[in-house]
Amino acid sequence: MTHAGRQRLKLLAFFAIFALPVAVAWGMVEWRIGIPEGRTAHGELQPSLPELSQWPLTDVEKQGEGDWLLAFDCPEACGANADRWWRLHRALGREADRVSRLRIGGGGEPLPGASLAQWTGEADWRSPHRLWILDPEGRPVLGYAPNVATADVLDDLRRLLRMNPEPPSARYESPSTVVGGTGDGE
Template structure:
């Protein structure tokens, strides 16, 4: 005995409701009861460090290449040529996304490497320590902090993740493409 056409239609309608309603109910349950949501953080650096916004840092000479840029700021003791070179190489490793990051060397001596800016502490803040590295968002908030000697590959992975999760606006992307074609790259 075959099912009636009316019964088949009802089963199809229930299956259609299930396809659309069941995922929403599962998502609501995951959020409400925190089921299946990972609690671990994936950043290698310290998230949300206890440092003031960049505008309040006692630093003179802070500048970024663009308003939408992220900033890699590092505290440079007197001799830090190898550290500056390491962060320059990390910047180059970003490839097509390199235009979204500016570098700032705070302290140290000599001219900064290409693409970096140099600044000096007016006074030493209590949260500062030599060799420390900060990743600052476009609004000037430090979002990640690293101790001296952190492996560059960990910092690179975090920056790539940040840039992936915070895509550039279409206007900024268009300007970067225009600059690259004008430079002959």
């Protein structure tokens, strides 16, 4: 092979190095090969639910302004569910301070670190023993049926926290805030 032939071969190999990944990616998209068909969230997306401030609740208190919120409906005594979500909250480890818990309804005192609110009216989307994850602005992100596996909720919550990192100024904000509500005093 002559010198010019080797140089042409090197140039073709150089082009192939850059063109081959593009061709493979195009093939994967075009023929749906190697692309997962399933969804990543275990809960149901909740874009149609109103913001937390519009829920018929007494005042809701969060631990921090930028906290995500685990809100669960307890129509009657629900010690097992409250304990389940308390353990999930502890399982978050160092990210636990970015999440607040809200028990809606039920009797007795809430577990440590949780706040308590009561329903003040009817909501057509409400169902007993349901769990919702709400973003820091109070928008419902995911909803879960009563029989959801705790590990699935933990997986979704960790993914949400990882994909939405805490802003650097969040550590300096006020420790407790009240979010909306339609209590008797309003």
